[in-house]
Amino acid sequence: MSALGKGDYLASEKQLDAFAASHPGDARADEADYLRAIALQRAGKPAAAAAAAKRYLSTRPGGAHRAEAQKIAGE
Numbered sequence: 001m002s003a004l005g006k007g008d009y010l011a012s013e014k015q016l017d018a019f020a021a022s023h024p025g026d027a028r029a030d031e032a033d034y035l036r037a038i039a040l041q042r043a044g045k046p047a048a049a050a051a052a053a054k055r056y057l058s059t060r061p062g063g064a065h066r067a068e069a070q071k072i073a074g075e
Contacts (some may be wrong), residue, residue: 003015003062004016004035004038004039007014007042007060008045009039009040009042010043010069012039013036013039013052014044015037016032016033016035016036016039017032019032020032020033020036030060030063030064030065031064031065033052033055033056033059033060033063034053034056034063034064034065034068034069035052036052036056037049037050037052037053037056037072037073038070038072041072049072050059050072050073052072053069053073054071054073056069057069057070057073057075
């Protein structure tokens, strides 16, 4: 998360992806999956951000960031 705060969005995306993959049952994995889409969006990778948001929506149907993820996904 420190990479996201420092503006290193690509490093942040990798860290968040690794966390969510390593801790799928952790409540923070929901946040990590959503923030991954945000990091990609801020890194100027809209297609990758949309794909990450769609992944979030499909794997976390009751996710706390559903509305925001739908906007990023273009839904």
